[in-house]
Amino acid sequence: xxxxxxxxxxxxxxxxxxxxxxxxxxxxxxxxxxxxxxxxxxxxxxxxxxxxxxxxxxxxxxxxxxxxxxxxxxxxxxxxxxxxxxxxxxxxxxxxxxxxxxxxxxxxxxxxxxx
Amino acid sequence: xxxxxxxxxxxxxxxxxxxxxxxxxxxxxxxxxxxxxxxxxxxxxxxxxxxxxxxxxxxxxxxxxxxxxxxxxxxxxxxxxxxxxxxxxxxxxxxxxxxxxxxxxxx
Numbered sequence: 001x002x003x004x005x006x007x008x009x010x011x012x013x014x015x016x017x018x019x020x021x022x023x024x025x026x027x028x029x030x031x032x033x034x035x036x037x038x039x040x041x042x043x044x045x046x047x048x049x050x051x052x053x054x055x056x057x058x059x060x061x062x063x064x065x066x067x068x069x070x071x072x073x074x075x076x077x078x079x080x081x082x083x084x085x086x087x088x089x090x091x092x093x094x095x096x097x098x099x100x101x102x103x104x105x106x107x108x109x110x111x112x113x114x115x
Numbered sequence: 116x117x118x119x120x121x122x123x124x125x126x127x128x129x130x131x132x133x134x135x136x137x138x139x140x141x142x143x144x145x146x147x148x149x150x151x152x153x154x155x156x157x158x159x160x161x162x163x164x165x166x167x168x169x170x171x172x173x174x175x176x177x178x179x180x181x182x183x184x185x186x187x188x189x190x191x192x193x194x195x196x197x198x199x200x201x202x203x204x205x206x207x208x209x210x211x212x213x214x215x216x217x218x219x220x221x222x
Contacts, residue, residue, distance in 0.1 A: 042214040
């Protein structure tokens with residue numbers, strides 16, 4: 001079974017540009033999460049989808065970040081316009097719904113560099 | 116104060132050594148607890164969940180003390196392949212990660 005996949009693996013953009021990150025969760029996983037790790041800091045929660053609905057977006061840093069999950073399958077995270085402090089590794093994770101399904105499966109991450 | 120605090124590390128130990136990592140969390144309403152392992156430039160992967168009764172998986176033992184809001188991970192008979200960063204993760208309304216403790220096991 002395929003794991004969580006993310007695209008692209010790396011992105012280098014200039015300040016002010018737009019970047020869209022994509023996450024394909026494990027098939028059948030209703031829950032999808034976005035996280036970010038900025039250099040030297042801990043991984044931080046950004047938001048949580050249950051199917052196509054945003055369950056919790058309390059970790060989104062500001063309105064330059066927009067996440068979508070149309071159809072409840074893959075998700076995109078768009079940064080517009082990108083700032084220098086947005087550089088970091090963006091991880092996506094997914095898990096099934098239901099009691100006992102606590103483990104989140106992480107994708108390999110997208111390394112974003114804003115110059 | 117950070118929500119999840121871990122030993123800063125790094126830990127450099129010889130093969131065969133026993134090493135212990137500690138973690139404290141601030142949200143008393145947290146419901147589930149995990150240790151994840153992250154290799155260099157890779158994604159985090161679940162090492163083990165942590166239960167109140169304590170649990171063991173081979174050379175790895177995890178303990179949880181809810182009263183003290185403290186979690187630990189003990190690795191016995193360290194192997195070179197145990198070298199990684201170990202992340203303490205606490206789940207309340209969402210997952211909160213510690214900054215990680217880096218372990219290097221040397222021959």
